[in-house]
Amino acid sequence: MKNYYVLFFCLAITLHNIEEALWLPKWSQLEFAFQKPVTPNEFHFAVLILTALAYLVTFLYVNFSELRVIKWAFIGLLGSMIFNAIFPHLILTIFMKTYAPGLATALLLNIPINSIILYKLHKSDFVSLKEIVISTVIIGLILIAMIPILFRTGDLLLRY
16 A cells, blocks of 8 residues: 655654654653653653654554554554554643653644544555554563663763
8 A cells, every 4th residue: 555645754753852852851861750750861762763663664664564563663653653642641741740852843733633644544545553553562662661671771872
């Protein structure tokens, strides 16, 4: 399924990750127990790897969408970024009463673009709602597990 509109996902995630890269390391230093503070080096390394991974999965999807694992990885990334807009960004902004970096791009780009892509894929019978939910959960859990590993790796590499 060669739907090149899926490349808008790359635009949305790139702008979202740039917004986070600019302001999240300083924001993470605020007194809050949700996550340990991260240094710019740790965060920039992690966000660079995650952005590159999103581009790789999108490239593979555009060229090999008939492979189920590629389709599910791409669908899972779309769904995970929609979920990410709500938690942590929106929930933390409300709970902390301070803007969580990434909220604007998450709400204005990630949710609408990813929702439209998922809608088009579902409407064309290329993906089922069950596939969207399961892929989102699995890819979301993988991403959550990767983040602290990437922070630690970035810290070790960039300190070395």
